Amino acid sequence: MDYVEQVLTAVESIPPGRACAYSDLAELVGRGGPRQVGQVMARYGDAVPWWRVVRADGRPARGLEEEALARLRAEGTPLRGDRVDLGRARFTFLWKGIERDSP
C-alpha cells in the first residue's frame, strides 16, 4: 500500500463534524511526518475531505482557510473563532479498518 494511499484512506475515514491534525495522520500511518502528509494533501487532497485536516494549532491549511472554515461550519465542526477546537473536534482514530505497515 502506497504512502499516498494510506494517507488518503485515513483522511477519508474522518467523520463529518470532526477534524484532526497532520501529525495525527502521520502517526496513524506510522510513516513519515506531518509534512509528508501535507505534501500528499497538496497533490491529491482534492479527492478527499481535506478540510477536516488542520494544523496542530487548529488553523486550516495555508491558503484554504476560508474554504475550509466554510465547510467545517457547514458540518457543525466545533470552532473557536477562526480555528478548529481540536479539544472537542479531534478524531481519535480507534479504527480497525486500516492496515498498518508494522504494528
Place this chain on the structure above:
DNA sequence: GCAATGACTGGTA
C-alpha cells in the same frame, strides 16, 4: 545519488 522542497511541529521569546 544528492540537494531542494513543503497544506508541519514543538519549543522558546
Place this chain on the structure above:
DNA sequence: TTACCAGCCATTG
C-alpha cells in the same frame, strides 16, 4: 496572543 527557529522525511528534479 503572534514570531522565529531548528528538526523533520517522502517526494522530486
